[in-house]
Amino acid sequence: MNQQESGLSFERVVFFSDAVFAIVITLLVLEIKPPHLEELSNTNLNYALLGLLPKFIGFVISFMITGLMWIEHHRIFRYIRDYDAGLLWRNLVLLLCVSFVPFPTALFSEYYWSRTAFILYTASFGAAGLAKLWVWLYASGKGNLVGADVDKVIVKRISRRSLAVPLACGLAILFSLISLRLAPLGFALIPLIARLLDPTGRKAKRPALGISH
């Protein structure tokens, strides 16, 4: 990077990403609107709130997954020391996927019986996972933006583990084509897939990698 630049630059990239994650995660609740009761009574309100249950569940799931994606972003950017045009654009595509999340969340919360809604929802997280992998492969590979002091083993393990979420999303979509009830199984396989992709994970107990679990 050019020496003429101020040190603020790289921080801005991280900061901007953080802000997008924070806004997305906070906008999710806006999809849940207070119910409109035809007849005002506490009992009616209770029933109306029960009817919102799929939205509450959708909110919590999307919040936690987006939070996990932030933690993953956080994790890879701890090792990245510099940036260039390639990283900025790849990161922007990742943020595009993240900022899209409120739409499939709203859609799936409303049409939770719909295969299309499920596939769009799952594909959004899968795409964000792939974009994250793209950022990391670029930064640790061609872009050469990872600190020279970072252990090559850590780099490889992050790459392999980053495949877990996209793979699980792909499986969930495949399962949903057979039966929508089978589909969540795909997500349940995430820990197993992560273990298969990174068999040394548990044993090594490196604190730097232990962060997501």
Next chain:
Amino acid sequence: MNQQESGLSFERVVFFSDAVFAIVITLLVLEIKPPHLEELSNTNLNYALLGLLPKFIGFVISFMITGLMWIEHHRIFRYIRDYDAGLLWRNLVLLLCVSFVPFPTALFSEYYWSRTAFILYTASFGAAGLAKLWVWLYASGKGNLVGADVDKVIVKRISRRSLAVPLACGLAILFSLISLRLAPLGFALIPLIARLLDPTGRKAKRPALGISH
């Protein structure tokens, strides 16, 4: 923490939390929509605005409580020097509670006569208070993330005082089961409960702890 990481990491956790608090606190006003008048006149607008009074009050109360929660978050993170996976996840659960606040605020502003709405509103703040306590107990206990130079007395006092808000919320919910009019009494007891939990508070006058009062 691994020495290979940049110093940016911990700041990001704090920053991300701040952003979520700031967005929640600013979204609260969006629940108040300009009234739609059937007949346009200044008098009608005045009446319509008076009808929005519960929403204005709900906005101010939720704003101040969320602001207080931010100050409390601020307070505990002044003593936390490091983070790990456990802190990230607990903090994420705290942010989940915080980001949920706009929904019960909107609900309670509209159905202020409803016990259910009151309980959901109060429980949200109580849950956020418990999550904060959870973060603090982990950071100061098992996680061992608090600076070694931090006075053990301060650590204990923060833990005890953090119980005040969840306890008051619990009391307010209990009171509301008897009568909704009695319920705000629970909140009025916050200073008393805080005093009981931390009897040396006033006398000691430690600036670091004096921040929330």
Next chain:
Amino acid sequence: MNQQESGLSFERVVFFSDAVFAIVITLLVLEIKPPHLEELSNTNLNYALLGLLPKFIGFVISFMITGLMWIEHHRIFRYIRDYDAGLLWRNLVLLLCVSFVPFPTALFSEYYWSRTAFILYTASFGAAGLAKLWVWLYASGKGNLVGADVDKVIVKRISRRSLAVPLACGLAILFSLISLRLAPLGFALIPLIARLLDPTGRKAKRPALGISH
């Protein structure tokens, strides 16, 4: 301030305030919704957009005033070196006023012929101005939070000039009681009032104070 605290603390206060300002200023445009045409044609869209003109004007005015308030906040916090509970709470009240701005903006953009809407709009900015003055008087007075190296003359001049906006808002409200057409005159007097309150302003040309003009 306690030496045990990390240096991150004060930055967080400033950061949190910045985020609230940024969110408010960006939410303003959400009040302008694309028109719904009964008959689709470019001519109809043109007329519908012309009908949105008061909303566009309201957006630009509120954006610039909120931006000015941010610059003013920025200006006083350049001299503040530390914080305590008193500052946090006063700053929170200032942010409450700022975060309220989207509501009167939406109201006044829709009911621009209404005295009530005008008064609420003007009073919001006046209240924010007073809250800012409150923050500054506390920080530079009792709170003793301003750097010891800051010129006392600058402190006094900021205090006096901070009165300009609340005074102008008060005048505009008074004028509006006579005639709504007269009311904007109050704002036109801001530069004059600022000059009267701080007669040495122009001549001195201190860069630090020149920031808002």
Next chain:
Amino acid sequence: MNQQESGLSFERVVFFSDAVFAIVITLLVLEIKPPHLEELSNTNLNYALLGLLPKFIGFVISFMITGLMWIEHHRIFRYIRDYDAGLLWRNLVLLLCVSFVPFPTALFSEYYWSRTAFILYTASFGAAGLAKLWVWLYASGKGNLVGADVDKVIVKRISRRSLAVPLACGLAILFSLISLRLAPLGFALIPLIARLLDPTGRKAKRPALGISH
């Protein structure tokens, strides 16, 4: 700049701008609402989602252009070392243009057949481009806010290249007056215009300038 100020000040300007960009870019998705089906079926949902295609496209285009504007803002602020009142106001005008983007995006996504909607959409980005040029010309010229160590050649090249987007927007608007189908050609000319304005760009391969491509 006055020596009495804390170093936090300039960071705040950059931070505030970043936050506005991040919020705008994340709000864009809120314009896409889940469709309301009259008859609930997966097939109906598929058709309804297809009908949202112009909104999805509008979302992605506006996201990428706003992201590009952020990268450009990022780029010029890497060379700016200081700020004054002139920069703050010009930057605020730039942010005004940026924060307006969600409205023309929503309008154009809904009325994509309308010349007016296209012109407003294009003019918004053109205005933001001009405002960015205004910020840069001031900072690198009269304001004298660019680091003394920054190469004059870089300064000039940024100025010239900053004309590319406003010029392309102007061309696209001109083309749209002839035919709306011709209009996107204006944008397709951006790389060509950028090359004409900065013929040495590719060859020089200065990393600092290479960032946007």
